[in-house]
Amino acid sequence: MGHSTDTPVVAGLPGVVLVGGGPGDPDLVTVAGRRAVELADVLLVDHLAPAEACSWAPDDAVVIDVAKLPRGPGTTQKQINELMVEHALAGRRVVRLKGGDGFVFGRGVEEVRACVEAGVPVQVIPGVTSATAVPALAGIPVTHRGTVQGFSVISGHVPPGHPDSTLDYAALAAAGTTLVVLMGVQTLPAISGALLAAGMSPDTPAAVVADGASPEQRAVFGTLTTIAEIAARAAITAPAVTVIGDVASLAPAASSTGGH
Ligand code: SAH
Numbered sequence: 001m002g003h004s005t006d007t008p009v010v011a012g013l014p015g016v017v018l019v020g021g022g023p024g025d026p027d028l029v030t031v032a033g034r035r036a037v038e039l040a041d042v043l044l045v046d047h048l049a050p051a052e053a054c055s056w057a058p059d060d061a062v063v064i065d066v067a068k069l070p071r072g073p074g075t076t077q078k079q080i081n082e083l084m085v086e087h088a089l090a091g092r093r094v095v096r097l098k099g100g101d102g103f104v105f106g107r108g109v110e111e112v113r114a115c116v117e118a119g120v121p122v123q124v125i126p127g128v129t130s131a132t133a134v135p136a137l138a139g140i141p142v143t144h145r146g147t148v149q150g151f152s153v154i155s156g157h158v159p160p161g162h163p164d165s166t167l168d169y170a171a172l173a174a175a176g177t178t179l180v181v182l183m184g185v186q187t188l189p190a191i192s193g194a195l196l197a198a199g200m201s202p203d204t205p206a207a208v209v210a211d212g213a214s215p216e217q218r219a220v221f222g223t224l225t226t227i228a229e230i231a232a233r234a235a236i237t238a239p240a241v242t243v244i245g246d247v248a249s250l251a252p253a254a255s256s257t258g259g260h
Contacts, residue, residue, distance in 0.1 A: 020127015048099030156184020
């Protein structure tokens with residue numbers, strides 16, 4: 001039988017499943033995510049993924065902590081993609097366990113592309129993103145009927161004005177939506193400064209929630225003017241989600257801490 005173009009490149013491969021693992025508590029992994037882990041031969045696990053979920057895998061499954069891969073500038077994602085594809089091409093069921101949702105600042109689509117390019121079947125299981133879940137765990141809704149009709153989720157990885165920044169802080173300040181900042185602990189002074197400079201009200205409530213979904217979870221509250229200093233004084237470190245907007249005052253703890 002000849003090789004025809006419509007024959008799958010690698011027929012019958014188990015392939016790769018990208019699992020969004022949620023914000024860290026294994027109870028916040030989806031049922032579909034758990035089923036995928038239970039069938040895995042190889043697990044490639046991210047730093048912020050729920051590591052405890054690996055115990056659901058078969059006893060002989062190989063668990064690779066990608067945070068421990070040897071690093072060089074820009075090489076880690078390439079190594080992850082290569083490992084994922086290599087194991088799948090060897091006929092193993094690979095689960096790529098990621099933090100939150102793999103498609104929210106998760107580079108999930110780069111991994112999908114690596115699989116597609118290698119002819120490896122790939123499936124995406126969405127996850128509970130920290131962008132909404134971590135505020136929720138602290139009692140903060142990202143929208144509120146009659147007051148806030150939307151939310152914007154941004155990465156604070158690079159500060160405002162940085163050559164790599166593609167964000168329009170003036171537009172964000174004027175948008176009338178809740179602003180949710182991921183990867184923004186170090187850049188919080190610069191981000192709040194840019195929003196203030198763009199005319200956002202200095203009294204806008206703000207909160208930072210760190211280590212969400214873990215026993216170490218804690219939240220600090222303030223205003224756009226005070227939040228960076230309050231977070232620094234409380235020695236808040238990553239991972240943390242910042243919420244800027246009226247909704248930040250709706251958390252039960254917001255009034256008791258008297259941050260604003
Ligand atoms: N794909 C992930 C986000 C990856 S970027 C998602 O959908 O959740 C990593 C950032 O997510 C962290 O810097 C932090 O801002 C946020 N984050 C992830 N897990 C968190 C947690 N358990 N508590 C607080 N912030 C978290």
